Amino acid sequence: MSKSSIKLNLLLAALSVCFISCSEDNGGSTPFADAPEIIMAQSTLDTIIHVQILQDKIPIYLSIPEGCGNENYPAVVVMHGSGGMWSNDDPSTGKMSSQNRDWREIFDNNCIVGAFVDSYSGRNVKERSGKWTDAPDNFRISSQFVRPRDANMALEVLKNLKLDNGKPLVRPNDIALLGFSDGASALAATLYDTDSTPADWEWTQSFDGNNYDASSGVQPPQPKPENGFAGGVFYYGGSSGYGYWGPGPCNENAFVNNIYRPYAPILYQIPSKGYLTENTLCMVDLLEEKGVPVKHHIYEGVGHGFDTEGKDQSEMARKNAINWLKTLLHITE
Numbered sequence: 001m002s003k004s005s006i007k008l009n010l011l012l013a014a015l016s017v018c019f020i021s022c023s024e025d026n027g028g029s030t031p032f033a034d035a036p037e038i039i040m041a042q043s044t045l046d047t048i049i050h051v052q053i054l055q056d057k058i059p060i061y062l063s064i065p066e067g068c069g070n071e072n073y074p075a076v077v078v079m080h081g082s083g084g085m086w087s088n089d090d091p092s093t094g095k096m097s098s099q100n101r102d103w104r105e106i107f108d109n110n111c112i113v114g115a116f117v118d119s120y121s122g123r124n125v126k127e128r129s130g131k132w133t134d135a136p137d138n139f140r141i142s143s144q145f146v147r148p149r150d151a152n153m154a155l156e157v158l159k160n161l162k163l164d165n166g167k168p169l170v171r172p173n174d175i176a177l178l179g180f181s182d183g184a185s186a187l188a189a190t191l192y193d194t195d196s197t198p199a200d201w202e203w204t205q206s207f208d209g210n211n212y213d214a215s216s217g218v219q220p221p222q223p224k225p226e227n228g229f230a231g232g233v234f235y236y237g238g239s240s241g242y243g244y245w246g247p248g249p250c251n252e253n254a255f256v257n258n259i260y261r262p263y264a265p266i267l268y269q270i271p272s273k274g275y276l277t278e279n280t281l282c283m284v285d286l287l288e289e290k291g292v293p294v295k296h297h298i299y300e301g302v303g304h305g306f307d308t309e310g311k312d313q314s315e316m317a318r319k320n321a322i323n324w325l326k327t328l329l330h331i332t333e
Contacts, residue, residue, distance in 0.1 A: 039162050051153050056123050060154050061116040063104045068111035074174035074329035075113035077154040079183030082128035085118040089126045099308045113170055115154045119147045128182055135207040136217050144244045145219040147186035174329040177232035184237025191232055193263035194224045205242040224263050231265040231328045233321045236304050238276040239283035249282035267324040268296035269317050273303035
């Protein structure tokens with residue numbers, strides 16, 4: 001039995017903690033100021049909490065490493081891909097997908113607290129497929145303006161975790177973000193620097209030639225947190241935003257008219273054969289041209305979803321990711 005399985009069998013607690021957003025409108029002020037503390041026993045290893053985000057109750061699976069002897073820990077918030085977070089799409093078992101269990105073990109081995117955010121089941125969605133890929137239905141789980149709320153709430157949850165001796169469990173300045181596929185697109189949106197938005201900007205999206213705006217359900221992004229993420233790792237996501245940031249990054253006018261700019265550094269993990277690779281490479285080039293601190297690796301011979309394939313490229317990408325995270329999170333051997 002793996003270390004992660006043993007720990008899961010030792011303790012899987014369901015703790016319901018509600019955070020109510022202070023914002024009544026779609027953009028509004030940051031909803032984080034009144035997040036309460038969560039007190040956890042020092043023996044806790046795995047805990048599922050539920051947080052209230054507007055009308056939805058969202059599960060967050062917290063994994064806490066053992067045997068590290070740390071006074072406090074760095075942490076990583078994980079955003080799942082289009083297939084959802086749970087094994088067999090069944091959150092009632094408390095068993096995450098094999099990919100998330102792998103990353104949980106990686107975090108354990110590097111003394112990192114994990115916060116795995118389930119953006120789907122609390123919104124009655126199993127996978128991003130069928131109608132959930134089409135506007136306006138897909139606005140319910142939008143990676144541009146809904147899922148970033150989940151990521152930011154997980155950030156605040158981690159900042160407010162306290163041990164029963166009163167000490168903080170997580171170092172508030174050492175929290176990063178990791179996202180896969182649709183979760184990577186959500187990562188990019190979460191790290192968007194809202195301070196850079198032009199004053200007259202209108203938030204719109206376009207799907208299959210149809211345009212959508214606020215009257216259709218398109219929302220502006222949350223203001224960035226005062227103390228946000230240290231950075232992120234973006235695995236094989238899309239970077240077009242369906243026009244949310246302006247023309248796609250491969251558009252000849254993108255340097256002037258695409259407004260996307262992150263507030264923290266991002267490592268882009270890009271497969272050479274991925275169907276979303278072209279626009280993400282254009283985004284990397286665009287950000288580098290604008291002087292934004294980004295880094296990227298291209299993995300030859302693999303396609304979308306390669307993290308789960310167990311190939312040499314998959315292992316190399318995980319090593320590159322953890323090394324990047326160690327730098328971001330001030331992890332020393």
